[in-house]
Amino acid sequence: MEQLKLELKENIIEALNLEEFTANDIADDDALFGDGLGLDSIDALELIVLLDKDYGIKLTDPESSKEIFKSINVLAAYIDQNRTK
Amino acid sequence: MYNLNPEQIVKAVYIKSAVAISAQDTFSDNRIPAELMPATISVANAIQPEYKDYISPASARRMAPAVKMGIAAASRALSLAKISNPDGIIAGTGMGCLMDTEKFLNNILENKEEFITPTSFIQSTHNTVAGQIGIMLDCKAYNSTYVHGSLSFESALVDAQLQIEEGAAKNILVGAVDELGIEFYQHTSLRNSQRKSTTLPAGEGAAFFVISDDKEQAMAQLTALETIRNCGIDQLQTRLHTFLTQSKCKLTDIDLLVLGNNGGKWDTYYDRLRAFFPNIRSINYKPLTGEHHSVSAFACWLGCILLSDRSRLNEWDNRITDNTKPRLILLYNQSEGMNHSFMLLKEC
Structure with missing residues (x-):
């Protein structure tokens, strides 16, 4: 799981061009949206594509996405349980 | 126009x-x-x-x-x-x-x-x-x-x-x-x-x-601008004459040319235009920037700087031996013999 969290942080930094961040700057329970990393709705679309492309997870319900993208901890747990690749 | x-x-x-x-x-x-x-x-x-x-x-x-x-x-x-x-x-x-x-x-x-x-x-x-x-x-x-x-x-x-x-x-x-x-x-x-x-x-x-529309502290006045899609090299003199006439301006009013020579085979247009102004200084700006589609905006910037501040012109002493500040600048650009533009910038 720790390896998955690190991989997720690195992929998010690359996909969202978070140039001023390293994986160490993102705590596992930091909020990804709002006051945490400050991601926005375009970033949410990028994350949905990232989950589909890298882990074979298709998110279709926007309401559930809000919960899944709460933090690295929540996201990694969801990927671990639902990944198809 | x-x-x-x-x-x-x-x-x-x-x-x-x-x-x-x-x-x-x-x-x-x-x-x-x-x-x-x-x-x-x-x-x-x-x-x-x-x-x-x-x-x-x-x-x-x-x-x-x-x-x-x-x-x-x-x-x-x-x-x-x-x-x-x-x-x-x-x-x-x-x-x-x-x-x-x-x-x-x-x-x-x-x-x-x-x-x-x-x-x-x-x-x-x-x-x-x-x-x-x-x-x-x-x-x-x-x-x-x-x-x-x-x-x-x-x-x-x-x-x-x-x-x-x-x-x-x-x-x-x-x-x-x-x-x-x-x-x-x-x-x-x-x-x-x-x-x-x-x-x-x-x-x-x-x-x-x-x-x-406010002249106060302006760098330059844009007195005329014309774009021409197609212009044969033999039509250049007529098009220039028409442009200047409509701008209420004579060839002899212009005291600096800013030209878009880029070393390509269509530089003949610039050579032809240059010949209409035998005693006037000219600057080729593209060697400073490289060639791209909107490089004429750089020429406009250059014209504004030259018109607004005489000391800036002096920085170019090695290229312009006459330090007299220009009063009316003609900018001419074209691309591969097409998309010609004439622009007149005047001191304020």
């Missing part, structure tokens, strides 16, 4: 500020570059300003160089003109946001048309620069982008000129931007080489201006 209703009072058009980002250090203090770039390089990347002074890191992370250059040049032009919210934002670009276009198309190819991400698509559209400037300023006024090849800047400027002349606006932010991208040049350099289009490096840059 357009015609206004003869009964309408045509307002004069002034350039209040001019800012350029180019392969030379032109942004920091609006100075004329002292050194020519090496002619042997194949691409001339623009010197990028310190963007954090103009764009928040959260916004900048999605922006390609074209957007950042455009926002920085536009912000500084507005600041120099002491204008916070213009009556219009008009941009020109030949190729738009090439870097994000490349990313978007490569994504489609690499992922077999699946997993297409939104950011590069959003950022790849040609009107991204003017749109982002509008968002940044919270400016809901007229916002338009002209994509007319090597007449993109001139087309934007004609729009701005018309709006000022007709009294539809008092201050307009107008400019042009083009970026090199990463791969595009490699795909087009062979074509340019075969067509002998230019011997100069491919360039990039941005130049923005605030134009106004």
Whole structure:
């Protein structure tokens, strides 16, 4: 799981061009949206594509996405349980 | 050249500020570059300003160089003109946001048309620069982008000129931007080489201006501007004569030429035009910047600087032996024998 969290942080930094961040700057329970990393709705679309492309997870319900993208901890747990690749 | 209703009072058009980002250090203090770039390089990347002074890191992370250059040049032009919210934002670009276009198309190819991400698509559209400037300023006024090849800047400027002349606006932010991208040049350099289009490096840059109906502290007056799609070399004299006549100007009134020679086989147009002005100084500006679709905006910046500050001209002593400040500058540009533009800039 720790390896998955690190991989997720690195992929998010690359996909969202978070140039001023390293994986160490993102705590596992930091909020990804709002006051945490400050991601926005375009970033949410990028994350949905990232989950589909890298882990074979298709998110279709926007309401559930809000919960899944709460933090690295929540996201990694969801990927671990639902990944198809 | 357009015609206004003869009964309408045509307002004069002034350039209040001019800012350029180019392969030379032109942004920091609006100075004329002292050194020519090496002619042997194949691409001339623009010197990028310190963007954090103009764009928040959260916004900048999605922006390609074209957007950042455009926002920085536009912000500084507005600041120099002491204008916070213009009556219009008009941009020109030949190729738009090439870097994000490349990313978007490569994504489609690499992922077999699946997993297409939104950011590069959003950022790849040609009107991204003017749109982002509008968002940044919270400016809901007229916002338009002209994509007319090597007449993109001139087309934007004609729009701005018309709006000022007709009294539809008092201050307009107008400019042009083009970026090199990463791969595009490699795909087009062979074509340019075969067509002998230019011997100069491919360039990039941005130049923005605030134009106004207010003369106070203006750098220059834009007295006339004309774009011509097709003009045979033997028609050049007639077209120039018509342009100057309509501008109520004679050949002998002009005391500096700013020309777009690029070493290609169509430089014969510049040679022909130069011959009409045997005793007048001329500057070839493209060796300073490289060649790109909106490089004529750099020429306009150069003209404004030369007209507004005599000391700037003195910095070019080694190229211009006569230090007399120019009063009326003719800018002429064309691309591969097409897309000709004449522009007259006058001292204020």
